[in-house]
Amino acid sequence: TFDLKKEAAYSLLNIAIVGQCLGDMPVEQLIPEFIDFVRSQDDELVRMGVQFIVLLFDQMPENRGVDMLRTAAPEGVEALENLMAVTDDDDTRATVSALIDRYYGEDDDEEEG
Secondary structure, eight states: OHHHHHHHHHHHHHHHHHHOOGGGSOHHHHHHHHHHHHTOSOHHHHHHHHHHHHHHHHHSSTTHHHHHHHHHOTTHHHHHHHHHHHOOOHHHHHHHHHHHHHHTTOOHHHHHO
16 A cells, blocks of 8 residues: 555646646545655655645645645644754755745745845
8 A cells, every 4th residue: 555655646747737636536535644754764655745744835825835734734843844954965955944934934036025
């Protein structure tokens, strides 16, 4: 079932990226699953989990993605903070840092605009 879950997540991410249709998916049910990926020891799953959160924040209007993360997975930001502390991948660390800033409303782009 693990491989099936991984393949399903990969397919959902591709659909969301290409179709920019994350809002048409059962996002509230998907968030906890992708947060579990962020906690994974599998680098590919970690990247998929982070990518999902990026899409969530980017595709949902008016900070709705942040609100959805807070509601569907209150431990989500803690998982991101833990990942930032343990990852050796500089790109992942930078992406997660930006997500955490957005979560706490410290997005530099919004402050300048």
